[in-house]
Amino acid sequence: MANLKENNRDQWSSKLGFVLAAAGSAVGLGNLWRFPYTAGQNGGGAFVLVYFGILLLVGFTLMLAELLIGRHTQLNAVGAYRKIRKNWGWVGGIGVLASFLILSFYSVIGGWVINYLFKAATGAFTVPGTDMADLFVSFITNPGQPIIYHGIFAFLTLAIVMGGISGGIEKYSKILMPGLFVMMIVIMLRSVTLPGASEGIRFFLMPDFSKITGEVMLAALGQVFFSLSLGMGVIITYGSYLSKDENIPQSAMIIPLVDTGVALLAGLAILPAVFALGFSPDQGPALLFIILPAVFANMPLGTFFGVIFFLLVLFAALTSSISLLEASVSYIVDEFNWNRKKTALLLGLAVFLLGIPSSLAQGVWSHIEPFRELDILDSIDFVASNIMLPLSGFLLCIFIGWIWGIDEALKEATNKGKISFKLAGFWSFLIKWVAPIAILVVFFQGLK
Numbered sequence: 001m002a003n004l005k006e007n008n009r010d011q012w013s014s015k016l017g018f019v020l021a022a023a024g025s026a027v028g029l030g031n032l033w034r035f036p037y038t039a040g041q042n043g044g045g046a047f048v049l050v051y052f053g054i055l056l057l058v059g060f061t062l063m064l065a066e067l068l069i070g071r072h073t074q075l076n077a078v079g080a081y082r083k084i085r086k087n088w089g090w091v092g093g094i095g096v097l098a099s100f101l102i103l104s105f106y107s108v109i110g111g112w113v114i115n116y117l118f119k120a121a122t123g124a125f126t127v128p129g130t131d132m133a134d135l136f137v138s139f140i141t142n143p144g145q146p147i148i149y150h151g152i153f154a155f156l157t158l159a160i161v162m163g164g165i166s167g168g169i170e171k172y173s174k175i176l177m178p179g180l181f182v183m184m185i186v187i188m189l190r191s192v193t194l195p196g197a198s199e200g201i202r203f204f205l206m207p208d209f210s211k212i213t214g215e216v217m218l219a220a221l222g223q224v225f226f227s228l229s230l231g232m233g234v235i236i237t238y239g240s241y242l243s244k245d246e247n248i249p250q251s252a253m254i255i256p257l258v259d260t261g262v263a264l265l266a267g268l269a270i271l272p273a274v275f276a277l278g279f280s281p282d283q284g285p286a287l288l289f290i291i292l293p294a295v296f297a298n299m300p301l302g303t304f305f306g307v308i309f310f311l312l313v314l315f316a317a318l319t320s321s322i323s324l325l326e327a328s329v330s331y332i333v334d335e336f337n338w339n340r341k342k343t344a345l346l347l348g349l350a351v352f353l354l355g356i357p358s359s360l361a362q363g364v365w366s367h368i369e370p371f372r373e374l375d376i377l378d379s380i381d382f383v384a385s386n387i388m389l390p391l392s393g394f395l396l397c398i399f400i401g402w403i404w405g406i407d408e409a410l411k412e413a414t415n416k417g418k419i420s421f422k423l424a425g426f427w428s429f430l431i432k433w434v435a436p437i438a439i440l441v442v443f444f445q446g447l448k
């Protein structure tokens with residue numbers, strides 16, 4: 001994203017640069033941490049099946065929609081809506097607010113990753129007789145330590161955003177993202193070959209249709225939005241840095257494919273091991289941190305693999321968290337003309353403060369359940385991911401399909417007729433009818 005164009009807006013330096021950054025935003029803790037445990041809590045294969053359905057009908061459709069609006073207007077999410085229709089800015093606002101809430105707990109989990117990187121490096125997983133559940137619980141319930149690590153993660157995020165996303169990230173992504181992919185394959189192979197793993201493979205891949213409930217569908221809907229970074233204005237913002245001759249429909253296909261590939265690998269790395277090692281799949285946010293160290297303990301060169309793995313997870317988490325922070329920073333910089341560095345610093349600090357209750361919720365504040373018997377972290381996640389994001393996605397469909405108009409959208413998608421977009425008719429039908437109706441139905445079924 002190094003070239004400044006005539007209107008002084010950064011642009012991606014290459015097509016690969018953009019795809020990597022967008023994939024970097026999509027691939028993160030959502031795939032590695034959230035997808036496996038949400039699948040584990042929601043019936044395994046049943047969840048995965050519904051996830052795929054929603055991905056095909058809603059995920060691809062909205063990915064393209066957000067990129068289009070972003071590139072068309074060359075603005076942040078709020079400004080983008082407003083430029084097209086004066087009184088629609090608030091829809092972008094819902095997304096920006098959601099991205100901020102999500103970043104607050106995302107940074108807490110990012111802090112856990114940093115701590116686990118140190119644990120891996122000091123050989124903590126390979127000490128014989130270590131109880132991985134104890135190791136994890138004693139860390140996250142501590143009132144002080146996890147907050148320090150959360151602060152480190154928030155600081156890293158804001159430092160990168162302050163420096164501008166340019167140079168570094170694009171360059172490192174080229175090496176580290178494929179590295180993560182290879183690493184996940186290695187871990188997955190170890191996991192599926194553990195004695196007793198087949199029950200977990202079945203759990204993850206064979207849908208039990210009786211388990212498909214409204215709640216499972218809502219969880220899958222929220223996961224699609226979370227994982228693809230949709231509904232938050234992030235993809236709109238990234239689209240705004242795209243050049244006018246980019247083939248957007250093509251990019252809108254590649255990003256969800258890569259993202260889903262990583263999520264499936266993570267599921268296959270974690271869930272078979274859950275069964276093989278005698279754990280239960282529904283333990284929520286702890287899953288990744290308990291299961292994978294146990295897998296490393298069962299692997300030759302476990303310490304080595306553990307360090308590389310948590311390093312790659314940290315990188316994946318940072319490429320996502322910077323995009324989350326970037327959504328609100330670009331909003332404030334564009335709309336209020338604030339200085340970029342100061343904005344990043346202030347918002348980063350606010351994220352840190354807002355994340356503290358989520359961190360304490362693992363221990364001293366675990367009795368506080370603001371919503372549906374969920375602790376503070378899970379409540380914020382539920383409200384942001386399962387309510388605000390689908391709502392913002394639904395409004396996006398209405399906006400494109402019925403307010404801005406399909407013709408305008410298609411002009412942008414085809415670069416005014418210069419490139420062919422074979423699925424134009426199908427996409428139009430999806431964004432006008434199928435996606436908004438699917439979101440509404442799932443939303444109300446799930447909240448009942």
Ligand code: PFF
Pocket residue numbers: 025026027028029030031099102226227228229230232234235320321323324
């Ligand atoms: N998609 C990221 C993940 O799966 O970890 C998280 C995320 C990043 C969500 C950026 C939303 C977003 F705007």
